[in-house]
Amino acid sequence: MFAALAALGIASPALAYQPIVNFQVHCMGCHLGDGSGQPGRVPSVRRSLVRLSSFAEGREYVIRVPGVAQSPLSDEETAALLNWMVRNLSDLEVPAGVADYSAAEVARSRHRPLAQVKALRAQLLKGDAQ
Amino acid sequence: MKWLDRVAESSARALARRTSRRHVLAGLASLLWGATGVPLLPVARGAGTTPKSDAPSTDPGDPSSCEYWRHCAIDGFICGCCGGSQSMCPPGTDMSPITWIGTCHNPGDGHDYVISYNDCCGKSPCGRCFCNRNEGDSSLFQPGKSNDYNWCSGNAKANIPYHCSTARIVGTAK
Numbered sequence: 001m002f003a004a005l006a007a008l009g010i011a012s013p014a015l016a017y018q019p020i021v022n023f024q025v026h027c028m029g030c031h032l033g034d035g036s037g038q039p040g041r042v043p044s045v046r047r048s049l050v051r052l053s054s055f056a057e058g059r060e061y062v063i064r065v066p067g068v069a070q071s072p073l074s075d076e077e078t079a080a081l082l083n084w085m086v087r088n089l090s091d092l093e094v095p096a097g098v099a100d101y102s103a104a105e106v107a108r109s110r111h112r113p114l115a116q117v118k119a120l121r122a123q124l125l126k127g128d129a130q
Numbered sequence: 131m132k133w134l135d136r137v138a139e140s141s142a143r144a145l146a147r148r149t150s151r152r153h154v155l156a157g158l159a160s161l162l163w164g165a166t167g168v169p170l171l172p173v174a175r176g177a178g179t180t181p182k183s184d185a186p187s188t189d190p191g192d193p194s195s196c197e198y199w200r201h202c203a204i205d206g207f208i209c210g211c212c213g214g215s216q217s218m219c220p221p222g223t224d225m226s227p228i229t230w231i232g233t234c235h236n237p238g239d240g241h242d243y244v245i246s247y248n249d250c251c252g253k254s255p256c257g258r259c260f261c262n263r264n265e266g267d268s269s270l271f272q273p274g275k276s277n278d279y280n281w282c283s284g285n286a287k288a289n290i291p292y293h294c295s296t297a298r299i300v301g302t303a304k
Contacts, residue, residue, distance in 0.1 A: 017303060024244045024300050029231040033300075038228060 016077070019084035026071050027081075035089035048125055049085055050092045058124050059101070060109045068106075069113035075103040078110070185299065188238030196261035198297075200245050203232030203265045206295035209250055211259035216297045219250035223293045226251050226281050232266045233303045242303040247295050251282035256294040 017025070024033075031037050035045040052058030063069060068078060079101040086094060114120065191198040194210035201208065213220030229248040236243055282292045
């Protein structure tokens with residue numbers, strides 16, 4: 001992880017904060033410290049993020065939700081933050097085939113933020129909206 | 131071992147002569163009653179999941195003043211002036227778990243800290259020690275980065291009135 005971050009650091013401007021701090025500053029205010037959110041208001045990431053990250057449409061959705069797409073973080077910082085969340089805020093095992101988010105992947109989708117989030121989320125998670 | 135029996139018997143009889151059963155029951159009851167009161171005191175100790183505290187070695191300044199370092203991005207009434215503190219809500223209010231978070235520089239140890247300005251909700255605005263410093267605050271079009279919102283509206287008890295703001299340390303910003 002740190003080696004990967006260091007490699008990113010060489011390729012792009014250095015990351016201002018570690019991913020955990022970016023999570024605290026940009027996400028935790030609503031999703032809470034453990035990512036569990038608030039039922040009915042703020043969705044939990046604890047079961048959904050790993051599942052969504054394991055297929056193309058789900059990954060695109062994660063990058064397009066307003067909090068991710070419109071955050072003031074760079075593409076590199078956003079990718080590192082999502083990878084930190086997948087590893088640290090999930091109740092589910094991360095399957096071996098799930099790739100890390102990359103800055104290029106974030107850049108590809110974040111310029112099209114979602115206006116209607118709930119319906120697409122429910123559709124992608126097939127009813128298990130946890 | 132007969133002496134032990136005698137000691138036990140005489141002390142038990144002495145206790146029985148001095149106290150009544152009701153007296154013992156009453157004492158026990160008041161103990162239990164007192165114990166139930168302890169966790170019920172009307173103080174909100176934190177929002178749902180308490181973040182891991184990364185306490186600074188020095189915490190200079192007066193927590194009830196606007197100049198206190200943790201207040202660098204606050205917008206509201208300081209809970210320390212309203213019967214609470216920089217980390218606890220005043221009696222009769224609930225801490226909103228959903229909140230506005232910023233970073234502040236601690237002049238004591240020279241480090242930056244992530245500060246969570248959880249609002250205390252459920253009573254009318256406190257009205258004392260208004261403080262609006264806004265470091266790192268952005269406009270309303272970035273809702274997660276704006277402290278102008280009434281964060282009490284994200285509370286489980288929706289739209290209950292705003293009373294004051296805390297300034298809790300979440301961790302070191304590095």
